[in-house]
Amino acid sequence: MRGVTMGIREDVHQMKMLSPTVAASSIELRNRALEAVAAALREHAAEIFDANARDLEEAKDVAPAVLKRLTFREDKLEDVLAGIRQLIDLPDPTGVHLLDRQLDRGLELHRITVPIGVIGVIFEARPDALVQISALCIKSGNCAILKGGRETAKSNRILFEIINQAVTGAGLPAGMLRQAEVHTEIDELLTCERDVDLLIPRGSNAFVRYIMDHTKIPVMGHADGICHIYVDRDADQSRAIPILLDAKTQYTAACNAVETILLDRAIAADFLPRFAFAMKEAGVVLRGDQEVQDCLKNALREQGETSRAKEKQSAIEIRDLTETGYATEYLTLCASVKLVDGVKEACAHINRFGSHHTDCILTENDLTADYFLQMVDSAGVYRNCSTRFADGFRYGFGAEVGISTSKLHARGPVGLEGLVTYKYQLIGHGQIVGDYASGKSHFHFEDL
């Protein structure tokens, strides 16, 4: 196979030259290729599960949460097949006319979406991610070079071979997909700025930051996911607890899990004990400054009249903040807590310490909510729901290649739309600029 004998650099150069042909393929062909991929995955399910079992055997010492991510069995297969079916049903993201304008008689401008070209995706050890990312690139007419985590190398290899064969069998050009299997190939890939149009790294903060700092290729994604929930004085407190628990504990290792909870001082004495107790019950360690620690102690003391409250009191506490404080992405059963003077201070804190990923306000007050949604400068600004909704599937995009905290191009969960750009076509009949500069001709812009 080509991938084995040639270097990354040559392969991506071939891809770059191939990319206009892939971009010119019809949506019917691309959808047929996706159907072929789905059929082949089902047909070869046993081999895939077998390869995955061997990966899991080697990885048996890792944490249960990680093991779950590495696993690819019937349920994951069903999920990715459902995702492919969703993608097939979505309209072609390319060839969309974003603008059709007559500049003058016989001089027409069109802005039309086209694939980005060659995309490098470096992702964590999750076999289902390989399938989803390939499918998104096929649907959007992009060439892709894929590097998955080494813990699922055997699963990745067979999945890639199945997908690649199905794609070329359906009639798309051979070489539009390529798998990188060796970690050193990443560094080679980072130097291919002439041939790779976009890099999408996923994984640990340190890894993503390394990619961002060591390449001239545009990078889409996020290093940090420091998400906040602000509990406003007008929050429905009974509804707040389940949201906070979901955002912190439903999947702690996710980038959209909450890391810092901001409490309005106006309700802190009332809400903090209940909140801290619920978190304690869920195994969450809270960290905060002296003020919030004192606030909890005082609140517990005042409530300490009943014996039940006394019982609680002994069980809950807020520990000291770590050194990096509010800029920490715990990714574990730990959260920072801070008291703020209402929505204004909450927004200022989030814009200062957050990572512009996803931040939420809990309030029943429309004016306060509007202020928060307007002033917080993040990809996702939420009201009265869990930050864990920040995800391409949950947004109905069919799949996502990642979540972007950059403000350019795509922001938030990135599906098909983030994998296309546009070009301007200008169709004339001999027009020259000199005639417009001299006043002989005049523009009369008219959108068609």
Added chain:
Amino acid sequence: MRGVTMGIREDVHQMKMLSPTVAASSIELRNRALEAVAAALREHAAEIFDANARDLEEAKDVAPAVLKRLTFREDKLEDVLAGIRQLIDLPDPTGVHLLDRQLDRGLELHRITVPIGVIGVIFEARPDALVQISALCIKSGNCAILKGGRETAKSNRILFEIINQAVTGAGLPAGMLRQAEVHTEIDELLTCERDVDLLIPRGSNAFVRYIMDHTKIPVMGHADGICHIYVDRDADQSRAIPILLDAKTQYTAACNAVETILLDRAIAADFLPRFAFAMKEAGVVLRGDQEVQDCLKNALREQGETSRAKEKQSAIEIRDLTETGYATEYLTLCASVKLVDGVKEACAHINRFGSHHTDCILTENDLTADYFLQMVDSAGVYRNCSTRFADGFRYGFGAEVGISTSKLHARGPVGLEGLVTYKYQLIGHGQIVGDYASGKSHFHFEDL
């Protein structure tokens, strides 16, 4: 004034904190500010012209083309005022709902355009550029830090003061615009990646490349403008010459001027002498490889029967290509010429040597044209018109901050739309992800 006493770093940090407030300003306020700017520019015209005259006096030794760019008199004032009026009439680029989707009952997702935030624009010595860029940033609700070329320092200063006072007088926050006047401030600005969301450098290739290589801030723009025109076998040859002359000579220093002309071999012997003669008459020096030089010599010899042709012959020639050949952006009355075997080789050459800026095919053949428009991987792909049309004004954008050859975010001439991003708002009523993971709740995506 603040700009005099504080450093760039502090100023852009203030701007960053201010940017959500600027973003929240109403379009009525932003349009009123633009009206105030226009009125103030007209009111203070004499002072502006006076400052500009002093700039020109100091710059009197520069080339006439440069001097023309530095000059700001009544005609340029009228142009920028017309641009501001056009901008006022354009719809608000912010607050546009790109997506409204119900994810489930009572859980609504909105994708809404918002200003990018803090934008740094570093531009050549052109006083009108300062006005246009400020106006685009005001209209789009962005904070901006502006650094213009030093040759028009006096003009820049008074223009900036007039604009800034008008903007704050109209009610927009003081500090949303800032001027940098010292060249060393650019290096300081490049390190402000926490506070500056986007840099737009304009100017020489070397300067733009320097910016791109020395900052972690996303950069939008272009270093090279190596534009091509391919003259196909089915071109209307009489129409080809005026287009080629316009693209090369109408403004040679522009990034959208043509640098390389590709001729279909099928018509080279016929077209080359006429083309070379027309270029010679316009003072353009042609450069090419041995093949194209021989082709011209042979064609002239064969046509050399008539005395008139003999006369021409002595006057025209094609010189040797320079070392960097087809990757050279001449920006002068010089062009590369190359023979190719039809549209396929033309596209391959352009994708290999071009800078993905603007490239054009001259042909009357629809199929050939479609192939070219599809396969050439550039921001602008043109048919039968001059490459010089690649410009925000000529596209009807009112103004442009620059032309992007990047594929991410904005491509080609960048007007208001390139100065906004979007955020996702998710409005819930207590929804948590756990309920969807457990199957208790289900998404039913429905676009509203």
